[in-house]
Amino acid sequence: MKKFVGYIVAVAVLLVITGCGSGNKGATSKSTDGKEETVKLGVVGSDTDVWDNVQKRLKDEGINLEYVKFTDYSQPNVALDSGDIDLNSFQHQIFLDNFNKEHGTDLVSIGNTVNAPLxxxxxxxxxxxxxxxxxxxxxxxxxxxxxxxxxxxxxxxxxxxxxxxxxxxxxxxxxxxxxxxxxxxxxxxxxxxxxxxxxxxxxxxxxxxxxxxxxxxxxxxxxxVDDTSKPYVNIIVARKEDEDNETYQKIVDAYQTEDTKKVIEETSKGSSIPAWDTFGKK
The missing domain is CATH 3.40.190.10 (Periplasmic binding protein-like II)
Structure with a gap:
C-alpha cells in the first residue's frame, strides 16, 4: 500500500510538472488558449523574403503564416473565394475589381503593401x-x-x-x-x-x-510613380466577411512597418515602393 501511495504521488507531481512545461511552451502565442493560429497566405512566385520578415513579428502575436504558392495570377483569388486560403497578396486594386466583376465575388482589400512600377x-x-x-x-x-x-x-x-x-x-x-x-x-x-x-x-x-x-x-x-499610381498599389486581400478580422488586421499592421520598408528596398532592388505612407494604410 505504501508503494502504491508513493506511486500515485509521483504521478501527480509528474502531471503538475508536465502541465507547467506545456504552459511555457505555448507562451509564444498571445491568444487566450495559448495556441498558435495559422493563416494561409496565397502568393505568386517564389520570393517570400518580405513576408518572412513580417512572419518574425507575427510569431510574437501567436500567428503563423503558411504560404500557398501559385504560378500565375488566375489562381489565388479563386482559392481565396473558395476558402482554400485565408488571404492573398499579389494584385493591385484594378485587378481585384475586375476579378470581382467577372466572377461575381466580393473580395476586398484590407491593406496596402507596395507600388511596383511596370x-x-x-x-x-x-x-x-x-x-x-x-x-x-x-x-x-x-x-x-x-x-x-x-x-x-x-x-x-x-x-x-x-x-x-x-x-x-x-x-x-x-x-x-x-x-x-x-x-x-x-x-x-x-x-x-x-x-x-x-x-x-x-x-x-x-x-x-x-x-x-x-x-x-x-x-x-x-x-x-505619381498620383495616377494608386489603383496599381499592391494589396492584401480577404473575403468580405473577414474584412475586420482581428488576426488579419494584425498581419496588416505587422507588414506596414519600418522594418518591412528596409526589406522591400533590399529585395526589390529599389523597384518596389512601400505604399502605406504615400497612399494610406488601406
Whole structure:
C-alpha cells in the first residue's frame, strides 16, 4: 500500500510538472488558449523574403503564416473565394475589381503593401527610341495588366489609346501606332521568356525580379510613380466577411512597418515602393 501511495504521488507531481512545461511552451502565442493560429497566405512566385520578415513579428502575436504558392495570377483569388486560403497578396486594386466583376465575388482589400512600377525590357535595344517599324512587343494578357501595359507604351510615346477606356484599354483601343508595332499578349509569367523572340516585353516588377532582372537598372523604360499610381498599389486581400478580422488586421499592421520598408528596398532592388505612407494604410 505504501508503494502504491508513493506511486500515485509521483504521478501527480509528474502531471503538475508536465502541465507547467506545456504552459511555457505555448507562451509564444498571445491568444487566450495559448495556441498558435495559422493563416494561409496565397502568393505568386517564389520570393517570400518580405513576408518572412513580417512572419518574425507575427510569431510574437501567436500567428503563423503558411504560404500557398501559385504560378500565375488566375489562381489565388479563386482559392481565396473558395476558402482554400485565408488571404492573398499579389494584385493591385484594378485587378481585384475586375476579378470581382467577372466572377461575381466580393473580395476586398484590407491593406496596402507596395507600388511596383511596370517596366519595358529588351535584350535587343537599350532605348525605346530604337524600336523599328513592325517590331513586336509582348504584354501581359490579363485585362488589367494588359491595359496598364498599353498605357505604359502610350507614356513612352509609342502608341495612343482611346481615352474613353481610361485604365482598361485593350489592343483594339489603340488609336495611333506610327511604328506599326505588333502587340503579342502572353500570360504575365511568360513575358520574361519572350524576350528572345520579341523586340521588347512589358514585365510586372515582381515577375522581373523573379526572372533575375533589376527593374531600376535593366528596364529600358519604367512606369512613373505619381498620383495616377494608386489603383496599381499592391494589396492584401480577404473575403468580405473577414474584412475586420482581428488576426488579419494584425498581419496588416505587422507588414506596414519600418522594418518591412528596409526589406522591400533590399529585395526589390529599389523597384518596389512601400505604399502605406504615400497612399494610406488601406
Amino acid at each position: 517596366g519595358i525590357y529588351s535584350e535587343k535595344i537599350k532605348d525605346v527610341k530604337e524600336l523599328k517599324d513592325g517590331d513586336t512587343i509582348s504584354i501581359p494578357n490579363d485585362v488589367t495588366n494588359g491595359g496598364r501595359a498599353l498605357l505604359l507604351l502610350q507614356t513612352a510615346g509609342l502608341i495612343k489609346v482611346d481615352p474613353a477606356k481610361k485604365q482598361s484599354p485593350t489592343v483594339s483601343d489603340i488609336t495611333e501606332n506610327k511604328l506599326n508595332l505588333k502587340i503579342e499578349e502572353l500570360d504575365a509569367s511568360q513575358t520574361p521568356r519572350s524576350l528572345q523572340d520579341v523586340a521588347a516585353s512589358i514585365i510586372n516588377s515582381g515577375v522581373a525580379v523573379d526572372a533575375g532582372y533589376n527593374p531600376t537598372k535593366d528596364a529600358i523604360f519604367l512606369e512613373p
